[in-house]
Amino acid sequence: MKIFTEFGRYLLMLKGMFSKPENMKMYWKEFMHQCSEIGIGSLGIVVIISVFMGAVSALQTAYQLVSPFIPKSTIAQIVRDTVILEFAPTLVCIVLAGVVGSKIASELGNMRVSEQIDALEIMGINTKTYLILPKIAASMLTIPMLVIIAGVLGMWGGRFAGVMSGILSKQTFDKGLLQFFKPYNVFFALVKAYTFAFIISSIPAYYGYYVKGGALEIGRSSTKSVVVSCVAILFADYILAQLLLAS
Amino acid sequence: MIEFKDIHKSFGDKKVLNGVSAVFQAGQCNLIIGTSGSGKTVLMKCLVGLFEPDSGEISYSGVNFSEMTQEHRKELRQQIGMLFQGSALFDSMTVEQNIMFPLNMFTKDSYEQKLKRVNEVLDRVNMKDVNKKFPAELSGGMKKRVGIARAIVLNPKYLFCDEPNSGLDPQTSMLIDKLIQEITKEFNITTIVNTHDMNSVMETGDHIIYMYQGVKEWEGSNKEIIFSKNDRLNKFIFASEFLQDAKDMRMLEMKGKIDNHRNMDELLK
Ligand SMILES: Nc1ncnc2c1ncn2[C@@H]1O[C@H](COP(=O)(O)OP(=O)(O)OP(=O)(O)O)[C@@H](O)[C@H]1O
Ligand SMILES: [Mg+2]
DSSP, X not given: OHHHHHHHHHHHHHHHTOSOOSOHHHHHHHHHHHHIIIIITTHHHHHHHHHHXXXXXHHHHHHHXXXXXXXXXXXHHHHHHHXXXXXXXXXXXXHHIIIIIHHHHHHXXXXXXXXXXXXXXXXXXXXXXXXXXXXXXXXXXXXXXXXXXXXXXXXXXXXXXXXXXXXXXXXXHHHHHHTTOOHHHHHHHHXXXXXXXXXXXXXXXXXXXXXXXXXXXXXXXXXXXHHHHHHHHHHHHHHHHHHHXXX | OEEEEEEEEEETTEEEEEEEEEEEOTTEEEEEEESTTSSHHHHHHXXXXXXXXXXXXXXXXXXXXXXXXXXXXXXHHTTEEEEOTTOOOOTTSOHHHHHHHHHHHHOOOOHHHHHHHXXXXXXXXXXXXXXXXXXXXXXXXXXXXXXXXXXXXXOOSEEEEESTTTTSOHHHHHHHHHHHHHHHHHTTOEEEEEEOOHHHHHHHOSEEEEEETTEEEEEXXXXXXXXXXXXXXXXXXXXXXXXXXXXXXXXXXXXXXXXXXXXXHHHHO
């Protein structure tokens, strides 16, 4: 039962977010601030994981493809598709759920516990609109960008690792990259990126905004928000694959 | 003017407010006093709408709070200034940004005008050279004062202060009391102060309500409080022997039995 109550409150929170801003300039400033916090703030980790996951997937694909009948360029093709379909959107977003999600949850949780949210409320500011909306909007803008960057860097990482270890030449890899390319996969990756961006920002915002208690509860709710967002991402991933890929 | 009738509030099984009513007039310092845990903060939060009372009516200048639309409440809140017991400063902002925040949100003034106003209120709470400091770098009493500065920066019509002078030295505490009293009279503000500070009660208590376990036990002014027959109130206010003596002196003085010379030189002559 509790899960339905919580889900209902989550939906009400999302609905409550839409109200007329008291002062557009301040909201814009907050939005920009969140874009830089969320987007620029997690760029580093995204770059590192995407290069490595591309590299590893190139090496492992090569290791598994032992048959001489399969052309080497297939390696590049497989790297491209796994990176676009799964690694860049899903893996990156799982990591971002930890990085961005815990930050959102603990920031809002701290504001709740130290009565800063109440203080804003007393000034006559709609705190859901002022605190939550810019975070979700900024995530929806920046996270798909990060996913695109991750996709490009993942393929580059695969190419770099493949060439460095002498598995295949640059030319073969590039040829493989263009083989049987389906633009629909990119569309699928972007749909996933937007969905996950929403999950990563709104679920932690919910847990942070409604925290009760003290420092311990802030930590707990931030952990919980990361766990719940990760599960929600995997679940949404499955549903989207079923909806958009199976036919 | 704020009027409230028969406010009830419980958290789970625990009854915190048990039918409290009073009228707080404008231009007066209205004090809510009572022991720790008697429900002062909860009452204040009910009045401003941070807690929804279980039952009871609250009206601001004759308009019923529970019947106001969301928009109307927001407008009303822009006329409310509140100091929280824990100051509730925005810890990602400097002192200056904290105080300027309501101005940024609700006025169209230029940065210079806003800065001037910020420095004005900072000066009134006796703080200097703290503009660029973050709340984490301030002492508890300094945070309180910045909190007051933020609460009054928009010239509110209603001012709520939850223990404005706990954690302050007697001198700064007096200064804050004076400030609250001054602006209350000057701008005809409806001021509500939670306190257990005896000095504040005696100096600023135009109208005092005494809370005990969620019930209003006594109501009156600082002139009347020393003649109160309520035992619990007397024990609460005149807790120390020193204060008991002071009270007896004051009573005798008021009855004209003794002539109280504040000037020690004269007494020791
Ligand atoms: N959010 C809450 N949830 C549950 N109980 C609460 C909550 N807030 C306050 N209480 C309870 O209500 C009672 C009154 O608390 P309140 O904070 O109003 O006391 P107070 O008079 O302001 O005390 P102090 O002078 O120490 O600040 C306390 O027993 C407290 O446990
Ligand atoms: Mg209190």
